[in-house]
Amino acid sequence: MTTPVLIAEDAEGVRTLTLNRPESFNSLTVELKEALLAALTAAGADAAVRAVVLTGAGKAFCAGQDLKEHVALLRADDPAPLSTVERHYNPIVEAITGMPKPVIAAVNGMAAGAGASFAYACDLRIAADSARFLMAFANVGLTADSGAAWTLPRLIGYGRAMEMMLLAKPVTAEEALRIGMVGQVLPAAEVLPAARAVAARMAAGPTTAYAMIKEAMLASAGGTLGEGLAAEGRTQAHAGGTADHREAVEAFVAKREPRFAGR
Structure with a gap:
């Protein structure tokens, strides 16, 4: 073989x-x-x-x-x-x-x-x-x-x-x-x-958030401050709408570890 x-x-x-x-x-x-x-x-x-x-x-x-x-x-x-x-x-x-x-x-x-x-x-x-x-x-x-x-x-x-x-x-x-x-x-x-x-x-973490961090960092690395702010705004809006973000907030309030699903 x-x-x-x-x-x-x-x-x-x-x-x-x-x-x-x-x-x-x-x-x-x-x-x-x-x-x-x-x-x-x-x-x-x-x-x-x-x-x-x-x-x-x-x-x-x-x-x-x-x-x-x-x-x-x-x-x-x-x-x-x-x-x-x-x-x-x-x-x-x-x-x-x-x-x-x-x-x-x-x-x-x-x-x-x-x-x-x-x-x-x-x-x-x-x-x-x-x-x-x-x-x-x-x-x-x-x-x-x-x-x-x-x-x-x-x-x-x-x-x-x-x-x-x-x-x-x-x-x-x-x-x-x-x-x-x-x-x-x-x-x-x-x-x-x-x-x-x-x-x-x-x-095991919030992988959608990781993807958004990568997108924002990549967009900002070669762009202006305005372009970086726009990338952060776009990716933050996406991450903020995920189930993982809601789970993390609920876990923080309940004083427990979050259980991320990557979505």
Whole structure:
């Protein structure tokens, strides 16, 4: 049997998506990119899935583009390498950021190029103490893709992001925590269980409100104050009409824990 390049597992309302090419540090072939995009789209549409964890098999999270496949296509004058940003990378990032539920990156090891960009696009990041983040696009004569030019400066600031891009300067897990790139750093064996625990807690929470928070944050990140206020007004009106909001208020008045249904 052929080993799947992507593994999906469900538990407690959480879908874990594991990039499964450990022998190649989970580098991104066309097959893996298409599988990941399909899996993210399916998770977003599945009401039973209330949070998503993205991780990698083996010692790496994702080494970015599979350059062996890439160079073979270039040598064959195949147009696929030049269209993969539009066909794969952009839709994957849009699927993560537009997912109406939390997406947590369990960065179990090296995250480079598009792989690191996918982690930046996630809502939360938990990294192994052995993890490294590397933006080496310039080393292969390319510019940023997969949303990194937008997401990374918003995580760590323009200056630090420019250093990573221009100098291909790797960032250790400890430094990533210090500058706000990740929220937690743990021993490698603890990263996936911790990410799943956070995801399970959120899956039991007011997931419609989480979706509205994501929408408001995304709309506000690149907009004016007025646009941000409008996004907050729109999403707050939506969240305020949910059963979860009413349940939370009733629970507060009754001095009990709320029981959220995600609607």
